[in-house]
Amino acid sequence: MDQLLEILSKPDNIPIILLLVSVVFYSQLAWSKARKNDNQGVPDEAKQDDKVQVWPYLVRVEFLATILIMAVLVIWSIALDAPLEEPANRALTPNPSKAPWYFLGLQEMLVYFDPWIAGVVLPTLIIVGLMAIPYIDINEKGNGYYTFKERKFAVLTYVFGFHVLWVLLIVIGTLFRGPGWNFFWPWETWDPHFVGVLTNVDLSEYFGIPTRNPDNTLNPAAMIFGAVCVGALYTPVGLVWIQRQNSDLFKKLGFIRYSVVAFLLLSMVGLVIKILLRLGPPVFGLNPVKYVLVTPWFNI
Amino acid sequence: MFDALKKTEVYKSIFRHSYQDTQRNRALQIVDNVFLHLHPVRVPRHATNIGYTWGMGGITFLLFLVLTITGIILMFYYRPTAQYAYEDMKYLMNDVPFGPLIRNMHRWGAHAMVLTVMLHMFRVFLTGSYKPPRQFNWVVGVLLLVLTLLLSFSGYLLPWDQLAIWAVTVGTNMARATPLLGHEGPFGAELGMRPDNDVRFVLLGGTEVGPPTLLRFYVGHCIFLPIVASIFMAVHFWRVRKDGGISGPDTGKKQF
Ligand code: HEM
Numbered sequence: 001m002d003q004l005l006e007i008l009s010k011p012d013n014i015p016i017i018l019l020l021v022s023v024v025f026y027s028q029l030a031w032s033k034a035r036k037n038d039n040q041g042v043p044d045e046a047k048q049d050d051k052v053q054v055w056p057y058l059v060r061v062e063f064l065a066t067i068l069i070m071a072v073l074v075i076w077s078i079a080l081d082a083p084l085e086e087p088a089n090r091a092l093t094p095n096p097s098k099a100p101w102y103f104l105g106l107q108e109m110l111v112y113f114d115p116w117i118a119g120v121v122l123p124t125l126i127i128v129g130l131m132a133i134p135y136i137d138i139n140e141k142g143n144g145y146y147t148f149k150e151r152k153f154a155v156l157t158y159v160f161g162f163h164v165l166w167v168l169l170i171v172i173g174t175l176f177r178g179p180g181w182n183f184f185w186p187w188e189t190w191d192p193h194f195v196g197v198l199t200n201v202d203l204s205e206y207f208g209i210p211t212r213n214p215d216n217t218l219n220p221a222a223m224i225f226g227a228v229c230v231g232a233l234y235t236p237v238g239l240v241w242i243q244r245q246n247s248d249l250f251k252k253l254g255f256i257r258y259s260v261v262a263f264l265l266l267s268m269v270g271l272v273i274k275i276l277l278r279l280g281p282p283v284f285g286l287n288p289v290k291y292v293l294v295t296p297w298f299n300i
Numbered sequence: 301m302f303d304a305l306k307k308t309e310v311y312k313s314i315f316r317h318s319y320q321d322t323q324r325n326r327a328l329q330i331v332d333n334v335f336l337h338l339h340p341v342r343v344p345r346h347a348t349n350i351g352y353t354w355g356m357g358g359i360t361f362l363l364f365l366v367l368t369i370t371g372i373i374l375m376f377y378y379r380p381t382a383q384y385a386y387e388d389m390k391y392l393m394n395d396v397p398f399g400p401l402i403r404n405m406h407r408w409g410a411h412a413m414v415l416t417v418m419l420h421m422f423r424v425f426l427t428g429s430y431k432p433p434r435q436f437n438w439v440v441g442v443l444l445l446v447l448t449l450l451l452s453f454s455g456y457l458l459p460w461d462q463l464a465i466w467a468v469t470v471g472t473n474m475a476r477a478t479p480l481l482g483h484e485g486p487f488g489a490e491l492g493m494r495p496d497n498d499v500r501f502v503l504l505g506g507t508e509v510g511p512p513t514l515l516r517f518y519v520g521h522c523i524f525l526p527i528v529a530s531i532f533m534a535v536h537f538w539r540v541r542k543d544g545g546i547s548g549p550d551t552g553k554k555q556f
Contacts, residue, residue: 009462011386012411012463014408014411015411015412015414015415018412019418020413022415022419023419023422026354026419026422026423029351029354030422030423030426030433033351034426043549044346044550045346045352045548045549046351046548046551048344048346049344049345049347049551050344050345050346051342051343051344051345051550052315052343052345052348053323053326053327053341053342054330054336054339054340054342054343055326055329055330055336056326057326057345057349058339058343058347059336059349059496060338061350061354061355061445062358065359069359069362069363069399070362070366072411073366073405073408073409074401074405076404076408077400077404077405077407077408078401078404079399079410080405081393081400081404082400082404082407082408083463084389084390084393084405084459084460084461085461085463085529086461086462087386087460087462088382088386088460088461088462088464088465089462090465090508090509090510092462093466093467094462097466097467097469097470098470099470099471100452100453100456100467101411101469102414102449102452103449103453106474110474113476114379115474115476115477115484116477116478116479116482116484116485118474118476119473119474119475119477119478120474120475120478120482120485121479121481127442127446130442131438131439133438134430134431134432134434134435134436134438135435136428136556137431139431140431140432141428142427142428142431142439142551143428143429143431143432143547143549144427144428144429144548144549145427145428145548145549146427147425151428153454154427154428155426155484157529158422158425158426162418162422166418172482181421189488190391194378194409213440240359257430274418275392288333291544296489297486297487298440298479298486300458
């Protein structure tokens, strides 16, 4: 418990508390508005479409919000000093060394993936994927008001990405990761000498296919096995298309949009599968999975 | 006395309309003011409802302004060299009047801005405000999100303390592994990438986080990124207007 309080009371982690509180608050607010609109049939926003003068009706809200935010910021800044630690010293590596909180989700990804995926491919996919949203979501409903019923798929996907993959991973990275980036429950004390008892193995080894030959060269069978596994994640894309391409939804979506949606979605699913492959087995006393696919150039 | 003042040529040249509470003056109040001119004269009632927009875009912008002002003040006291940076921070925290307040506001404002952009994006998604005709403004928004994160991250290095260089070391280490362009990334070595010529080297101005990195991040943080962010914000606000103001349900009425 002390550990948790100590982390939380670090001034740089105050935003995490704000993050948690505000995400819960606003999710709840949006949910209740969506429920109300869905039950009414006509959204509240549509009932308030008469025009009002910006001066004073909007300007006064902005004015009050400004005063409030400034007051909060000034009080926060008087109460808590920004940290200033010892001077920079390359010879002294802190353990754990953590990125700022908003990047801890990505740093957490480093546990499950090699840096080229966690640090480069994933951020790129996230940015490109976010930018693609308006062009791949062709549902015309739900524009300009809160609703859940009319766009369940979109909202659930976003909530999964936002609440689980972003906020939750930030929280795990901040609160549950200690020295050596090992997982510690809040009631456990950080032990800098902690070494896991389980060794990582590759997925193929679970099926009796060693990743490397006795002479340490890569085993082609394991490579093929891995490639099949990764391929298997994405094959449903083609199969579902062949089966459903003539349905109304798929016709409207078109092949390109459909492929982008399917690719992004399955990548998100793949992310979760990889996380589970790593975290799951230890629960049963089995070895965690390190790689699914090992090649001479890169590993997944 | 006040009445007399109002009759002077100077007063009239500044304020172009009287203050009587009329429809016309309420409109002029917006149109005749370069700052308020960002707004339309009239908006649908739900757009003034804090429960709809959460005011998050506006708050994000407010925080950006606060960061600009406090940031300029901080620049008076800070030299971006490994020799002075840390000393200047100490001096600022201990001897400059209101130094800690300015630095804290800059630091916490930056954290808060990251948080409010995240919430703003969440709200825009939930109200479906990226749907036609606002698709492109969402794309501009995503760029603003990236710029906000880059601004925060580059600023993190400037105090030049242990927290700063190690957080930035962790962050930039990933650049080594960039496919093709990093020396440890897939196909990087095959393309002739070495620690001293890959993307990370370009980013850091060296093979590790050192004095050249400090200068690069400083220039990026204080000049390049704020300018780029300001340009995109201008586009963002302009598009909010051009796309028909704050989104709302299609009730058959024309937006303007
Ligand atoms: C520096 C960051 C940003 C600033 C200062 C900013 C500012 C604003 C402001 C003041 C508005 C007016 C309505 C409101 O307050 O909600 C707005 C609307 C909008 N923003 Fe942003 N924004 C930022 C980032 C983003 C991001 C990250 C996204 C999405 C990825 C985004 C997408 C939009 C869209 C689509 C609208 C129109 C919403 C509507 O009409 O209801 N913005 N922005």
